[in-house]
Amino acid sequence: MRRRQFLQTSLAAPAVLSTAPALRAQKNTPVKSKINIAVLGSGLRGQSHIDLMVRRDDCVVTAIADIDPEMVRRTKAIFEKQNKPLPTFYANGPKDYLNLLEKEDLDAVIIASPWRWHTPMAVAAMQAGLYVGTEVCGAFSIDECWELVRTHEATGSHLFFLENVCYRRDVMAVLNMVRQGMFGELLHLEGGYQHDLRNVKFNDGKQPYGGGVEFGPKAFHEARWRTAHSVHRNGDLYPTHGVGPVANYININRGNRFVGLTSMASKARGLHEYVVNHPQGGPGHPNAKVEFKLGDKVTTMLSTANGETVVLHHDTNLPRPYSLGFRVQGTKGLWMDVNSSLHIEGVSEAHRWEKTENYFEKYDHPLWQKMADRAVGAGHGGMDFFLVNAFVEAAKANATAPIDVYDAATWLAITPLSEQSVAQGGTLQTFPDFTNGRWMDRKVDFAMGEY
């Protein structure tokens, strides 16, 4: 059933064995017309990626690792609905993905497992010579971030960090405006993850969202594992939706880098109150005794080598409307996400906001202009199409990812740095340079070409 790809494998071999930085080394590799992809972790997020991939002609999802029977059942249904052959499932315990990597004939792998598995899976997949896509989270340690970088540099395997908000339509329109100098020289940026996740962190063990106050083994879907991070950790646990777009605006790791970070957390009240006040919970429920460590609002400030400041908001335990809270401010104007408004000097009336609609239509990013039709119906307002498309296209070319391992390490590192700063009352943390100085010369890549 599966074609072996000896040619491509042997062509890729030198890079795989190289210990030098990959740095687009594979640019001369022939672009494949069709690739085999495995998915490690086919929960709801993995299923979204699979659904987008099975609709394509240029990739085949040939193998899947997941240990949850219900998720395996739902995943099979995606293939059946599209009349595609079923992939091989690896469900024999949490490390069966290692057997998958050993046995399957693959070009690429997407990792959409619980957070603690991202790095071990990515490292193993890079060592297997595959093109690796990893879903977003925050790291547990700075060392883990270095491990991703070192593995990439030792194997030459690429890592594409699957930060979908970088492809959000308004985020990309603003990127377009930034690159055209509409905001002048950038000075201050904000972003974050402000999303009432209480019904993600708790459910009834049957439905993925809400209906109860269970988490851990009694829960279903993300609440099985994600909520534990809110019990034990305190910091910005999910920084990348905010920092990803911001990093693209100010060219982090490409002529710029983060140099310092401080973080403060409010007290933790929201999750306890949710358990106590929920109809299925109450003061007598066992989870009412849990002490949640994650501060309800965590705020992180970053400084950069080029003199911009960045603020990241993390706010997932409280009743609130969804808002990533973007702010992009330069010498000529600013955009604020929460009021859908901007101000451009000499264009907007002085001291007045303008609504963004007309601007975002006019400055719609070329990628969206070109492919918006194909994104209709894809997750998160279509941006997930652009993410998966970029991954598949980059993997077919075995090209440096537009969001690469250095970006992954940098964005993921915000979490342990934030945890350290919070634990020390807000002390300043020095930000590691995961490029070891190459940030000074690295070229801007994201959305400069076809993805």
Add this chain to the structure above:
Amino acid sequence: MRRRQFLQTSLAAPAVLSTAPALRAQKNTPVKSKINIAVLGSGLRGQSHIDLMVRRDDCVVTAIADIDPEMVRRTKAIFEKQNKPLPTFYANGPKDYLNLLEKEDLDAVIIASPWRWHTPMAVAAMQAGLYVGTEVCGAFSIDECWELVRTHEATGSHLFFLENVCYRRDVMAVLNMVRQGMFGELLHLEGGYQHDLRNVKFNDGKQPYGGGVEFGPKAFHEARWRTAHSVHRNGDLYPTHGVGPVANYININRGNRFVGLTSMASKARGLHEYVVNHPQGGPGHPNAKVEFKLGDKVTTMLSTANGETVVLHHDTNLPRPYSLGFRVQGTKGLWMDVNSSLHIEGVSEAHRWEKTENYFEKYDHPLWQKMADRAVGAGHGGMDFFLVNAFVEAAKANATAPIDVYDAATWLAITPLSEQSVAQGGTLQTFPDFTNGRWMDRKVDFAMGEY
């Protein structure tokens, strides 16, 4: 012309001589029906206060110290317009206010001079036994803040910190909602001063706002002295419009206090670009050579004893709409100023914003309900009426100010702490306790009664 007030002066004497904390010691002093007030510094801000006071029956502005002939001329016009007797002017150099304090028969004094004069004038006025109101700014040193506190404690003279935004109608409606528990237990708050002041920092030497790129001796009004702070200092130079309302929401110095602060500043570009691009400026203008030190966006994070976090924004050098950027967030919901929206759990549609209008009408603060008619036409949307009214009423009663010397010291201290943190790349600063522990027992005062 001026009645002598021996009785009141002698009644107040014990407190004046006391070295113990004042702590409402004068509550038993009879409330005066009419008081004499001096104004030190009658620039445009002082004139606004004077204009509100000359319209009242319960106070007489009897003396004014100002050295600028044009401002003296404008000030006299206020009295003439209202057919009120002219006060005595002290214009013989910047220290003539000391002669005023010595010679005049006064109950109270309002200080609206350039920032560097606030503390020496307030100290001298407290030492003269007067009820002192000081305009807002940021301190130069922590020592200066302690000096205000020590002088109050040594003399018993009250200091009323004239933070007008505390009396803004929406700010007070939110205070009303906070006190009724609408937002639940508060967790995170933001505020600041985001105001394009470029035409305040520069003018043509004739008009107060804009028309040129002069500052210092060649400029008029605030640009004569305020812009120098942007040349030489880097930090949150003007924190009180943001922190004042926030401090009232979370009862700072009244059961709560600030414990830590970090601050980061972006690079400084806005003022230089303004000079270079202005029709009256250009690259060859002498002020194009000035290196402005004040970062265009300064962000400050504070932690509190009760576990809230606070973010303050300072942003005065860039093209932008005015916004103090308030955010008040608790376990039951949040308010955001910039999009005029709030969300209250169980009231608002889940995950959706609601416009504030109906709420702010329903929860209009009792003081505004009672006196909104009297505030019509007063500065800054009427809030200046409430500020001056509160000052005059508190001074007549010689009562502890609702925004007192400990609040003044705390709010003013943010500036030197921010400057220190910025200079050190964002290091954590320990926040002084200006109450020396009394914050644990001090009662909430602001807007609890008649002001």
